[in-house]
Every structure is written in C-alpha cells, then in structure tokens.
Amino acid sequence: MKIERLEEHLEPAENCEVRVKKMGNITEVRYMKRTPECSIQKLNKDSYVILSTGELKEFEHTETRAENLTSVSQSLANLRDLLNTNVTDASHCLWVTLTYKENMQDNKRLYQDFRKFHMRMLHYLKKNSLPTYEYIVAMEPQGRGAWHAHLVMIFPDKAPFIPNDTLASVWGHGFTKTKPLKDVDNVGLYLTAYLTDMELPDVISSHGKIIYRDLKAVSVMDEQGKKQTKAIVKGARLKMYPPGFRIYRASRGIKKPEVINCTEAEAMEEIGDAPLTFERTIKVMDDSGQGFNIINYRQYNKARNFQQKGAAEANGG
Template sequence: MSVIKRKIDVPDTIDLYTTATLKTMGNIQEISLSSNRNNGKTIVPLSKEEFVVVSTGEVKKVQHHALDRTENLRNLEKSMRSLSDLINSNITFDNAEQCRFITFTYKENMRDSKKLYNDFKNFNKRFKRFLSKKGYKYEYIITVEAQERGAFHLHGIFIFNRKAPYIDNKIVADIWGLGFVSIKSIDKNIDNIGKYLTAYLTDFPIDNDLEVSPEIVGGEIKEISVMGNSKKIIKGARLKMLPVGIRMFRHSRGIKKPTVCRLPYGEAIELVSKQGFTKVGEYALEISDIERDFKSNYVKQIYKKHINTYESIC
C-alpha cells in the first residue's frame, strides 16, 4: 500500500483564503482542508476487462476477485463513518423526543442478510399501517449487527413526525413476529449520537464469564463507564463478525444527507461562529503517496452546537 498517513501537529495559523470543505450534520460541523489535492488519475478504464496505467501507458487486464477480509473491514469502517454522519444529520437535541431506537432479534440463529432486510421490509409495511391509524408517520435508518455466534440482529432508528408514541415492546414484537423486540428512547444530552450509536453497533463488550474467540481479539481493549458501571470493550470487534460484502445499513427516502460545500477557510470559520457552533477538537495528518510522488497536509476541525436552534448554512 503506497499511501502513508502520519499524525502531525496542527498548524498555529491557517491562511483564511485556503479552500476548505464544510460538512454539516445536525448539531455537528466539520471543517477540513488539504495543502494539496490529489486529483491525478492513476488508471483509465478502457473496457470491463482492460485499463491503462497513466504514468506508463501500459494496458493491463482487470483482475476480478472477491473482497478479502482486510478490504472488507476497511469498507465496513467507511460505512460506519457514513452511518454516523447520517444519524447526526437526522437526530439532534431538538428532535430526540421524536426518535426511538428499536432492536429486532430472531428466535433462531439467523445468518441470512437477504432474509434480514426482506423481513424488515415486510415488518415496515405492517408497522406503517398500524401507526397510520394513530396519525403517525416516520423515517428510518436500519443497520445490521452480528454476534460472535454469527447470528444477525437488526437495529432501527425511527424518527417520527411528532413526539414518539408509547408502544409496548410486545405489540411491536407481535408486528415483527420473528423474535424479541427492544424499544429505547434516545438521550438528547448526547451531543454526538451518531458516534454513540455506531460504537454500540461495532464495539464488543467483554463479559467476565464469556470466552471471546481469538478472531475478534486484536482490536483495542478499552474500559468505559456505562450508567456509572465500569465495562470493558474491544473497539470495532463486531465488524470482524460481519460477512464479506454485506450491506451494513439502509434508510428511507426522507432521511436527510449531510450538507457539504467548499468555500474559503475564513468564510467557513465565520459561518460556523455565526450559527453558534464552537470548536471541540482538531487534528492534522501528513498524507504521502510514494508511487505518485505526492504529499499533503490534512487538517480537520470539529465544531458542535450547544443551543436548541439549528439551520443549514450551505
């Protein structure tokens, strides 16, 4: 792999005219900028079977192969970042009371991802009919979670058109019809709900009386506090349990996407400040591509809003 990333110190000053990317996701905004943009093409496709290497002019055959576990894990990690951005774009402290986090389980050890999403499709039709009689509509984001034994669970974030209705677990379980259901509210005091929920879906809890297989140990072991109790987890370990090529999440049509725009760094700073966002973190990386003789310094700044108003700025 020719691309190398190295953490460096954040520069003391940044040219206000440098072009930056501003990404808005509900209560969170990110400003990122790069000293160089890697726009050159390394290959140009000629057909489904051939491509040309730009630097040498050499024509090569396309190698069709399945994803290996390492590439699959990178793709899953990218999917989880996208999922986190999507969640933050749709759930804020202003609408947390309209949201519910629902877990769908199976009675049996279900390992078929196509069946999983098809089962949800059928559930969604029945659930919509049930709630429409009460005057409710909703948008959803659903994602798959794998357990160590290989069984799939389904998690859904439901965003209602007003304060979420109280629905007994048993009623939703009957509509689901395939196993148990757990319904939870979302704490509006969590200011990065996307990171919180994706961590829930990817980190593996270490139970004192549970023997953890060697395949998932290798991630970072951390001790965290949950409701005042100490708990150990393996960071990102659940991703290793997912099969190659699985589609991690889906969502309804009305779900909002992150807003992304490019503008001078000084204008981006001015806009986030006017909207009441404050900087809560930043980091810098040196990115180099040996094969292409390319080097760039990358800076990202994270801003959060802590008041109960929000509007898009792009």
C-alpha cells in the first residue's frame, strides 16, 4: 500500500457524508472519495482479494514495530487526539518531564517507576489538601539508549504550584523539569513533536546519517527564557521505539474523542466560526500504483478564534 500527498484539495458538496471528530477545541473533518479504479478489496487484517482476477493474497506484516512506522505513527496520532480532547485550558495543566540520573534503558522498569511515582504524587496532594489530577504520560527514547517520561497532569481547575524540588523528590530517580503550556493552542501536536523529532547532533550520534530534506529549523526557549534556533530532524525518533511498546498510557478519567458521521453542511454548522488551521489530502494506492480512495482531512481550532478575538479587543478592534 502506498500513500501520496496531493496538492489539490477535495471540496465535498453539502450533502456528502463526512466523519467529524471532536477533540476539545479542535474539530477534524474527514471526507473520503472512492475512485472507480479500485483494484483490491480487504477481507481482514491478513488477506485481500484482487478484484480483476479473484486471486486471494496475504498482506506482508512487518516483524517489528521499529520497521512498521505506520503503527508507531498511528499510536502518536491517537495520543495527539487524547491530549487535544482533554487539554482545553493550559492553566489547568502541569507538563512535567521525568528523567533518570543514570543511563536507564529498561522500558519495563520505566512504567513501574512511573506507577509508583503516581501513587506517591497522589499521597502528596492529599497530604497538602491539593486537588487530584488525571494524567496522560508518554515515554521517549533517547539517542544514547536511555528513557524518560513526559507527563501531563490535568487538574479540574487551575493547576497548583508544585516546586520542582518536590517533584524531583517524589520521583526519586533523577531530575524533573516543568514547562508551561501557555500560548499553545494545539497541545497534542506540540507535545508529540518531542516524541518524534530529534535535534541534529543526537541524530548524527545515534543514527550515523541523516536525510537532509527532513531537516527543519525551530525556535525554542532556553533555560533563561530566551529564544534560540535549533536544527531538528523530523520523525527521526520513530525508529527507536521497540516492537510492541506502549508509547503512552492514560488515567481512567481521560476522555476519548467524540466521533460522528453527518453531512458536510451539518459539520460546518457544528464548527461555526472556528478557523481552518490545517488541511491535507492524500491518495491511497495499492502496490500496483492504482488509487482506490482519496481522503481529505481538515482541522478547525476554536481556540485560535478566541486568540484572534482577544488580540483584536486588545488593539481596540
């Protein structure tokens, strides 16, 4: 199966059926158009039939998750959806990175240590009469083989102040770092970039070579709050996740996105005046290169609309 990105986007008619996925401030609309030159029909996860000949064939499944980048990418897409569904007000959240002082490479121990940290954290909050939280935690492999965890703690109201020294003491395995999420209106995209992209020096030391078309310059804040530019390699970290590894976990109270099917007109009525912030159209083809469907994705972000209105009011608009 092959995927090709198209420059020209589909424009569904008002009566076309679309899939709408509601994720907090972000709403995604997916429209799929099947083309008449469909050459295969999927029967199950293991087999398909060639329509022109009736020949039954089996899909070639990859041996490891590191080879199957599609699987890793899908896990990260699910993580983005969960984050955007549950983080609608950044002031309610703490984003904490948990690191080890040694080169800890046991990914099974990683989740065991996090579970114990979570229990100790709940005890600390209760002891200090602070509200409890829901969480989404994702694990990130490093170029040197070590692991650390990115934790988003989601409180019912404004997140309490917890000193970094306290967090490090409760963690007990090394350093912790808390970063603000203010001015981030797509938290899912922002945080999952940390799980996929790598800085150029790390890529060279761990992978040996790079694909220069994947290089990108980004602006980041240093420890003193000053902006600096770094060179990153998009998606370089994807191959570092071991096969079968659960990239993220979430507490029981975390909400899942709401998915409905409706017409394009009904979808646009639901979206209202939220601005379009992302659009992509892809053509999915079989191994012979024949396209059998075209899919258009659009994302609308009402948080972006709130920011624009706030800026206009501040400027006297």
